[in-house]
Structure formats: C-alpha cells, structure tokens
Amino acid sequence: MIQFSNVTKHYKRKTALKEVNLELSLGNIIGLIGENGSGKSTLLKLIAGLIHPSNGEVTISEEKVTRRIAAKVSYLSDHDHFYSYMTVSDTLAFYQSQFADFNMEKAKEMINFMNLEAADKVKHLSKGNRSRLKIILAIARDVPIVLLDEPLSGLDPLVRDSIIKSLISFIDLEKQLILITTHEVMEVEMILDEVIVLKDGQIIGHNHVDDLRMRENKGVLEWMKSLYA
Ligand SMILES: Nc1ncnc2c1ncn2[C@@H]1O[C@H](COP(=O)(O)OP(=O)(O)OP(=O)(O)O)[C@@H](O)[C@H]1O
Numbered sequence: 472m473i474q475f476s477n478v479t480k481h482y483k484r485k486t487a488l489k490e491v492n493l494e495l496s497l498g499n500i501i502g503l504i505g506e507n508g509s510g511k512s513t514l515l516k517l518i519a520g521l522i523h524p525s526n527g528e529v530t531i532s533e534e535k536v537t538r539r540i541a542a543k544v545s546y547l548s549d550h551d552h553f554y555s556y557m558t559v560s561d562t563l564a565f566y567q568s569q570f571a572d573f574n575m576e577k578a579k580e581m582i583n584f585m586n587l588e589a590a591d592k593v594k595h596l597s598k599g600n601r602s603r604l605k606i607i608l609a610i611a612r613d614v615p616i617v618l619l620d621e622p623l624s625g626l627d628p629l630v631r632d633s634i635i636k637s638l639i640s641f642i643d644l645e646k647q648l649i650l651i652t653t654h655e656v657m658e659v660e661m662i663l664d665e666v667i668v669l670k671d672g673q674i675i676g677h678n679h680v681d682d683l684r685m686r687e688n689k690g691v692l693e694w695m696k697s698l699y700a
Contacts, residue, residue: 472496472648473518473616478527480513480672487513489672490527497615500642500649500662504695505669511652512549514669515618518650519546531616542572544616547609549624551601555594559587559604566608578611581641585633599630606634610641617642619651623658631658638662656692668695675699 475493479486488510495501503511516522517529520540529536531543553562559582567573582589585603587596596604606622623631639662642649653659660666660680668676676698683689689697 472532474528474530474533475514475517476528476530478517478524478529480510480517480522481525487672488517488524491672491674493667493674493677495648495650495665497646497648498644499664500638500644500651502656502659502663502666502691503650503652503669504654504656504666504691506699509669510672511669512620513672515546515620515650515652518616519544519618521546543614544618545609545612545614546618547605547620547622549620551605553593553601553604555592557593558589559591559593559596560589562593562604562608563589563611566611570612572613574611574613577613577641578607581607581611581637584637584640599626602626602630603634603637606637610638613643613646615647617647617649619649621652621654623653623655631655635659635662656695657690660691663691666691666694668698670699 473495475491478488478491480488503514505511517524518536520536520538531540557565563575563578567575587600587603609617609619622634635658651659663680665679667674680691683691683694
C-alpha cells in the first residue's frame, strides 16, 4: 500500500533519511519511534506529499506521491492550525467544507466521547482539549491513510489515555492504516500492530509487536534500547 524505494531526503546539508526501503499495508496501526532528529516527521511528510524525496520514490497503491495524494491521506502535524475565533462546531463545519471525505457523524460522536463542548470557542480550549480536537479532525476523515505526528506530546496522562482510547474506538481497521510517531512508547504499545525504529535517518528495526513479545519476550521500549545499544 505504502512503499518507500531507496528514499533519501536531504535538507540543505543535513541528511534526514538515508536509502529507506519500507512496505506498509492497510489494516495496521504502526508506531514510528526513535530519538529526536532520527527522521520520523520527515518520513510522515514524505507520505503526506508535503516534501519530496531527494532520491528514490514514495508510492501509495503504486501511484507516486504528489500533492494530489492529500485526498487519500489525513495528516496531523505537530502544530495546530485552528482559527481561534471559531467554535468547536464551526471548526467541524470548516473541515467538512474542505474535505469531501469528512465524516461529520463520526466527528460528532468523537466530540461526545471526548467530552468537548461544541459551542466552546477554540481559543478558550485547554491544551488537552485542543489536542483532542486535533485528533478528532484527523480521524474523522474517511481516508485509507492517517498520519499522526506526536499526537501525545506535552499532554497529561489523562488526556493521553483518552486520546489512545479514542484511537482504538474510532479507527476503522478494516480500511485504514495508521502511522503514529511518538516518544510515549510504553503508552501506545498496547494499540500497535507493528513498530518501526529509526536512527540517524535509517530503519534499524521493523517488527510485529506480538512477535516481539512471543519470540523475543521483549516490550517495544526494551527492544528499541537493544537496537540502539
Ligand atoms: N526543514 C528542515 N530544514 C533543515 N533540517 C531539517 C528540517 N526538518 C528537519 N530537519 C533535520 O532533519 C533531521 C530529521 O528531522 P525530523 O524532524 O524528521 O526528526 P524527528 O525524528 O521527527 O525528530 P523529533 O523526535 O525531534 O520530532 C533532524 O536533524 C532535523 O534537524
């Protein structure tokens, strides 16, 4: 479904990804982990078509990624770009006007699930509730690929927990592939099918989480540390 063939990405003099080969298929939640600056966000942005490889090719269903791919990919960046004068409900309506695949019914269900108030102004939301709203906007699109860049960073444990629960409840695993970058390895481990470890722009490990547990008797964090060592 998603394929990286020998992908290298340079930013001026910095090489963020080096000759990456990767295949990911639908129906999985995949964690992308690694130290700061290892290339996680770069990998997501290449799939979202926001940047392009310096060498090699990224394809989705055998089609080369261009900006048009946005129709198949929902991307939650590590920043938020809300119009702060809007209410939560205005923001949903705005997304519905921008994306033909926006599922308003699912978005409203998620608003209830996360105890957000539709009438609240975005500028009055707490940091945790802004993050919840961001997740809702990313997940409520009926697209095959959902990319979540650091959805848990800087949030308290209760908010992290509610976001993880909402992922399990609202993702359509028959039809969607979810790729999550995170440093909160222990917390997301329970929802991951696969995990990819990046170091200095290269993939140093890619495994099924169940296999790690059964064959190597290791948790994801322990496995990552052993690869880094
Ligand atoms: N626009 C840019 N211009 C120059 N260098 C960049 C740019 N974006 C990223 N880099 C560099 O590329 C490398 C990989 O960055 P990337 O953001 O992909 O890493 P990351 O694993 O997501 O890091 P973090 O965990 O800190 O978010 C880093 O060394 C970073 O400084």
